[in-house]
């Protein structure tokens with residue numbers, strides 16, 4: 252996946268102002284930055300939900316206008332936008348992740364196996380028959396992750412997957428990502444903090460004001476990404492800070 256010089260506006264507001272962002276097979280890239288810096292807009296541009304006004308987007312080597320293999324892309328939206336009051340079981344929600352693959356055909360054996368595997372990966376194999384309304388917030392998030400995994404995507408995109416999620420669920424996600432990239436998949440995650448995901452992040456990209464921020468001092472990544480500038484002196488840097496994106500992508 253490659254965004255190059257991407258610009259986009261929401262209403263009259265320019266939100267992306269020249270973003271370069273690449274994610275290669277086998278990589279997990281974290282997109283960080285302050286509230287309103289354009290992270291969600293950038294990932295929504297990658298899945299075609301926000302139109303670019305300039306620059307380009309390539310998915311698996313094809314320019315967006317020629318790209319048809321959406322089944323290769325799995326998306327986990329910000330939790331609050333995804334599940335408002337839909338009465339469905341965990342199994343039904345996760346099965347909907349197969350839609351792009353099977354169209355309107357009934358679930359086949361491969362579909363059922365993928366759904367079962369996805370539920371197992373997120374530790375919800377025993378909850379398939381439960382209503383999603385009976386789940387906690389963190390379990391809800393796991394369901395959305397399982398829904399994306401069920402589609403067996405090559406590129407997994409998640410918008411703030413750690414929001415409101417306990418350490419146990421964060422570790423589950425780290426395991427999911429490890430398995431995904433070990434199998435050659437790629438992932439792009441919008442995050443506010445790396446937390447337990449730090450060991451599985453290959454690269455971080457920091458957005459500020461709709462542009463990729465140059466981070467000269469890797470020690471300051473954590474502060475630049477997660478805290479307002481005036482808090483920068485108070486917090487230590489993440490112990491295993493991954494490679495920092497400099498804004499000059501090739």
Ligand SMILES: Nc1ncnc2c1ncn2[C@@H]1O[C@H](COP(=O)(O)OP(=O)(O)OP(=O)(O)O)[C@@H](O)[C@H]1O
Pocket residue numbers: 261262263264266284285286287288289290291292293
């Ligand atoms: N529908 C909209 N119309 C106009 N402006 C919008 C709209 N949605 C978001 N914005 C603005 O676009 C900018 C970027 O928003 P975006 O959601 O991409 O930021 P973000 O980095 O994901 O923030 P957060 O960390 O708070 O989720 C913000 O200034 C926001 O106010």
